[in-house]
């Protein structure tokens with residue numbers, strides 16, 4: 001029987017991201033993927049949100065940027081429930097996006113995992129599991145017959161119909177919306193002229209305005225740019241489509257006719273996707289040695305957020321599993337994964353469910369809801385708040401009585417420090433907790449030194465320091481912060497408590 005530290009079930013974006021995190025930490029990691037070869041289905045067109053920042057913190061964004069058709073850039077406008085959020089007014093917008101088709105993203109994540117020594121087996125279907133005191137046994141139907149693997153931990157990253165979730169008996173309550181959305185880019189045919197504002201002037205039909213049009217039969221949206229037009233429809237429909245069966249131009253054309261009641265000429269397809277929406281969340285992301293992440297743990301009823309959420313799950317879980325295998329994880333650390341990421345998914349469910357009401361509301365009441373919402377989002381504060389929700393930086397982390405930064409993502413800042421990458425981002429390449437001393441606090445640095453190499457200690461100056469010192473976790477969240485000029489006694493005891501909570505017992509001379 002093969003014996004590994006971790007089995008990851010599923011080689012989608014979540015499983016491959018997690019495998020890379022575990023491989024980097026030196027864990028013997030096996031990925032089991034049912035498909036014999038990588039899926040080429042046109043699903044997500046890119047990455048959006050906090051995961052871009054996290055890949056940057058890992059020092060790995062360049063790999064993805066080089067394969068992308070765009071740099072990671074601030075999102076100027078982002079769809080939200082049949083409207084567009086316009087972030088152009090912000091010098092530092094809350095959302096970033098990068099175009100990268102999902103098959104390409106998965107190939108790069110697989111490459112990253114392979115570089116860390118992860119074994120990815122394709123054509124290997126997980127059909128059973130059994131939990132024991134110190135291990136999990138996994139039953140696999142492989143290319144050359146059935147076999148078993150023993151692992152310290154198993155993570156089900158096996159998608160919305162997760163077998164791991166089912167085998168573990170974890171309920172997955174929620175709502176499936178009887179709605180199918182179709183999103184395509186096609187070339188502009190001769191009978192259509194793209195106007196300067198993105199509207200389409202269609203021969204014998206007239207002008208179809210840029211943006212969303214709600215009718216009694218659904219929602220239509222279009223945009224034109226150069227020789228390409230984007231077309232979107234949403235209709236009430238209960239058909240279960242196979243993601244591997246691509247949408248055709250004829251299917252899209254029929255949908256546009258039903259929604260708009262007219263024939264829109266369409267050119268050659270460049271990108272065609274079709275999807276349905278559910279709002280579901282697993283009751284728990286952990287059952288003893290088995291964990292769930294990505295679509296296996298949550299499904300959101302609006303677009304552009306799922307991969308971000310799944311890959312952030314992986315970043316949260318990876319270092320905690322590594323700490324458990326390496327033997328330093330404090331009791332309860334693994335449970336923080338389920339608590340934190342369930343709370344984050346609740347925030348994502350909140351705004352994606354709200355988007356369902358916005359885009360599906362019909363008649364004068366629906367129109368009024370959208371008009372009012374559009375008005376509200378011309379104000380900066382609501383727009384920033386929605387941006388943080390969309391980006392996944394609003395994680396629903398309970399605000400502690402301590403420093404207001406605790407629970408927030410550390411934002412990248414220039415540091416005045418003698419370091420090969422003198423930015424905050426450069427400190428997290430190794431995916432280990434870091435004490436960032438911003439006020440030459442030798443007392444705090446010495447204290448963190450008791451945790452040996454498990455905790456990085458960096459002293460730096462920064463313009464307008466937000467705190468005297470920060471303890472930053474490998475997933476870039478701030479676990480503890482010392483207020484400016486906080487006295488040594490209170491700062492040291494709070495730091496010791498935070499280090500013990502997140503990094504276990506010190507490795508050298510424990511002092512009380």
Ligand SMILES: Cc1cc2nc3c(=O)[nH]c(=O)nc-3n(C[C@H](O)[C@H](O)[C@H](O)COP(=O)(O)OP(=O)(O)OC[C@H]3O[C@@H](n4cnc5c(N)ncnc54)[C@H](O)[C@@H]3O)c2cc1C
Nearest residue numbers: 010012013014033034043044126158159294295304306307
């Ligand atoms: C048309 C379409 C468009 C989309 N657009 C976007 C978008 O713009 N932005 C966005 O963020 N998201 C988008 N999504 C959603 C996104 O594709 C998913 O959220 C994402 O793929 C989830 O990643 P995952 O790794 O959690 O699961 P998956 O990608 O579903 O991967 C799960 C893997 O597990 C494997 N597996 C399942 N069972 C087993 C088993 N028993 N043994 C071994 N392997 C198993 C599967 O074969 C699969 O490869 C879109 C989805 C669709 C369908």
